[in-house]
Amino acid sequence: MALDKPYTDVPGTIIFDAEQSRKGYWINQFCMSLMKAENRERFKANERAYLDEWAMTEEQKQAVLARDLNWCMRTGGNIYFLAKIGATDGKSFQQMAGSMTGMTEEEYRNMMIQGGRSIEGNRYIGENGDAQAQNQPQGSAGKKA
Amino acid sequence: MAKITASVFTSHVPAIGAAMDLGKTQEDYWKPLFAGYDFSKQWMKDNKPDVIFLVYNDHATAFSLDLIPTFAIGTAAEYKPADEGWGPRPVPVVKGHPELASHIAQSVIQQDFDLTIVNKMDVDHGLTVPLSLMCGELDPVKDAWPCPVIPFAVNVVQYPVPSGQRCFNLGQAIRKAIESYDEDINVHIWGTGGMSHQLQGARAGLINRDWDNAWLDQLINDPVACAATPHIDYVREAGSEGIELVMWLIARGAMSDVNNGQVTGKAPKLAHRFYHVPASNTAVGHVILENT
Numbered sequence: 001m002a003l004d005k006p007y008t009d010v011p012g013t014i015i016f017d018a019e020q021s022r023k024g025y026w027i028n029q030f031c032m033s034l035m036k037a038e039n040r041e042r043f044k045a046n047e048r049a050y051l052d053e054w055a056m057t058e059e060q061k062q063a064v065l066a067r068d069l070n071w072c073m074r075t076g077g078n079i080y081f082l083a084k085i086g087a088t089d090g091k092s093f094q095q096m097a098g099s100m101t102g103m104t105e106e107e108y109r110n111m112m113i114q115g116g117r118s119i120e121g122n123r124y125i126g127e128n129g130d131a132q133a134q135n136q137p138q139g140s141a142g143k144k145a
Numbered sequence: 146m147a148k149i150t151a152s153v154f155t156s157h158v159p160a161i162g163a164a165m166d167l168g169k170t171q172e173d174y175w176k177p178l179f180a181g182y183d184f185s186k187q188w189m190k191d192n193k194p195d196v197i198f199l200v201y202n203d204h205a206t207a208f209s210l211d212l213i214p215t216f217a218i219g220t221a222a223e224y225k226p227a228d229e230g231w232g233p234r235p236v237p238v239v240k241g242h243p244e245l246a247s248h249i250a251q252s253v254i255q256q257d258f259d260l261t262i263v264n265k266m267d268v269d270h271g272l273t274v275p276l277s278l279m280c281g282e283l284d285p286v287k288d289a290w291p292c293p294v295i296p297f298a299v300n301v302v303q304y305p306v307p308s309g310q311r312c313f314n315l316g317q318a319i320r321k322a323i324e325s326y327d328e329d330i331n332v333h334i335w336g337t338g339g340m341s342h343q344l345q346g347a348r349a350g351l352i353n354r355d356w357d358n359a360w361l362d363q364l365i366n367d368p369v370a371c372a373a374t375p376h377i378d379y380v381r382e383a384g385s386e387g388i389e390l391v392m393w394l395i396a397r398g399a400m401s402d403v404n405n406g407q408v409t410g411k412a413p414k415l416a417h418r419f420y421h422v423p424a425s426n427t428a429v430g431h432v433i434l435e436n437t
Contacts, residue, residue, distance in 0.1 A: 006377045007304075012347030013385050017304040025210055032209040035230055070346060079345045079386075080205040080302055087230025093159060094425045097349040108350060112423040113174075116341075116352025123381050131348035138347070 009124050012131035016078040024076020027060040031081035040088045070100050102137025147245070147326040151192060152396040152413070153185075153335040154364070154432040155278055157201060159270040160425035162234055165277050181419035181431060182278050188416060188433060189279050189291065195330035196242050197294045198249075198319065199272055200395045201337045202301045204229070206269035213303055214261035216315065218253075219268075219296035220246040226285075227267035235285045236273050242293035245326055249295070252322035258315050263298075272296055275337045278431075301338065301389050305376065309391045313372035314406065316398020323399075336396030338389025340420075341382070342427035351384040352428045358420060360390065361430055365415055368397045369408055386427075401436045411437050 007015045014020065021028075030051065033039045043050040051061045063071035064085065072082050079096075086096040098108030111117060121129025130138055161178070164170055170179045206227045208214065224239040250262050276290055277283075283290070297319075300306055307315075316334070323332050340360075343351040360383075363371040372394050379388040397403070402410035413434040421429045 007380050010348070010381055010385075012349075013343065013380070014346060015304050015380065015385060016302065021210060021303050028205070028210050032205065035206070035228055037228070037232075040230075073345060078205065078302060081209075083204075084230040092163075092425070093344065097344045097426045100346055100349050102347075111350055112352075112426060115354065115422055116426075116428070117343075117348065117350040119351060119353045119356070119382065122348055122351065131346075131351070133347070136347055 011122055011125045011127070011129065011133065014073050020076050020078070022076070024078060026054050026056045027064070027072065027075060027077045028081040030054040030056060030064070031077070031084040034084040034088050043088060067099075069096060101139070102141045103139030104141075107139040147323045147328060147330045147332055149320055149323055149332050149334055149399055149401070149436060150194070151333050151416075151433065151435045152400055153275070153279065153333060154393050154396060154430065155275050155335070155337055156339055156424065156427055156429040156431070157271045157274040157337045158424040158427045158429065159229070159274065162270050162274040162277055163231075165282055166235055178421050178424055178429060181421055181429075184417050185279050185431065185433060186281050192435075194292050194333040196245055196292055196332045198297060198323070198332055198334045199275065199294050199337070200297045200299060200335060200392045201271035201275065202389060202392060203298045204269055204271055205302060207263075207266040208298070208300075213300055214298070215300045215307055216258065217261040217263050217298040218246055218250050219263050219266060219298070220250060221264050221266070224266060224268040224272075224296060226273055227269045229269050234270065234273055236277060237283055237285055237289050239268055239272065239276070239290060239296070240293045242295055245323075245330075246295045248326050249319060249322040252325055253315070253318045256318040256321065258318055266296075268296055271337060275335055297395070299392050299395070301391065306388055306391060308376060309372045309374050309394045312391045312394040313368065313398040316395040317403055317406070319395065320399040320401070334396045334399045336393035338392050339383070339387055340390060340428040340430040341384050341387045343384030344386050344426055348384070350426055352422050353382050353384070354420075354422060354428065356382040357428050357430060361418070361420070361432065364393060364397055365418075365432065365434065366412070367408075368394070368403060369406070372398070400434060413437060
């Protein structure tokens with residue numbers, strides 16, 4: 001029997017369920033290790049060597065090195081765990097969240113000050129809101145395309 | 146007999162803690178948010194609890210993927226503020242209430258809720274930011290939180306999180322447990338997290354002001370209907386992290402108008418209600434209800 005997953009039709013959203021958690025066990029446990037100051041130092045000194053200490057897939061390591069949080073999430077990363085990488089880099093939660101939209105930091109911050117992203121067109125895949133796949137990347141990066 | 150006199154509901158955004166710790170509360174960005182808690186800080190002084198039962202979620206801090214308890218109750222004597230990667234927040238150590246916490250654990254498990262009992266853990270912003278918002282800035286060494294706190298952590302990180310209905314039922318069991326404690330003490334129950342926010346993917350930054358406020362109306366006035374809100378509504382309407390709101394239903398279910406799953410008693414008094422967008426990525430909601 002398949003599991004009940006009513007959330008797969010929400011655009012721009014990966015729900016961290018049992019399957020994602022299984023896939024992402026090591027990338028998330030690597031992130032967890034960054035809660036210790038001495039591990040943050042070791043990671044910063046040689047990222048690749050530190051990542052090689054973990055049973056992560058090569059793709060997960062590449063996603064971390066690229067600081068591509070969407071990619072990290074596709075490989076099973078969870079945002080609360082991935083936030084430890086951002087903290088190690090001195091980034092705020094807003095900078096991390098914004099980085100996943102393609103917007104510049106300023107564009108994302110302004111969107112939030114103006115009341116945040118609208119729900120209209122962003123409830124179901126197939127609508128035409130700004131979070132839909134056909135409308136990426138967002139902000140000035142999307143306009144250039 | 147111990148008694149729940151009030152419930153407090155608030156978001157627990159980490160940036161709020163950072164703003165307080167770095168002295169930014171009077172900046173234009175933060176001023177309107179903190180103004181919404183001026184009433185609450187005075188209210189805390191005028192309605193000082195003996196114990197706070199604080200429902201929150203751990204954000205991959207005390208619980209990694211090694212161990213994912215759906216409901217965890219802290220029975221320790223104290224809890225240190227956690228280093229979440231930015232260094233620990235400079236706030237006082239949280240003192241627990243091991244006697245009442247153990248009493249609640251036993252009673253609630255006997256009412257068929259499977260709690261994980263935690264005797265050692267650090268507490269993250271999910272717990273310390275609500276305390277800071279309600280108590281103001283405190284010196285980590287010279288000051289102390291106004292009373293002992295029982296941390297009650299709910300898994301909202303790995304899906305499926307407990308349903309709103311289960312949280313609402315659990316709140317009723319917690320009230321029974323507290324009311325069977327012999328000592329004459331005054332307990333607050335706090336529900337934290339939310340409101341609408343999404344921290345991931347192309348939909349990051351989602352805010353749904355209309356949905357949040359309709360949900361708040363229902364939480365206050367028709368909690369039985371509010372508890373029936375399915376998971377998918379939170380995810381779709383309030384964002385993937387908006388699902389934290391189920392934790393508010395534990396506190397609401399513990400209020401004295403709710404009996405055997407129905408509203409049969411006198412409605413609580415709405416002492417305060419506040420809503421503000423944004424705090425970082427999040428819509429901040431805040432309510433205080435008093436049992437009458």
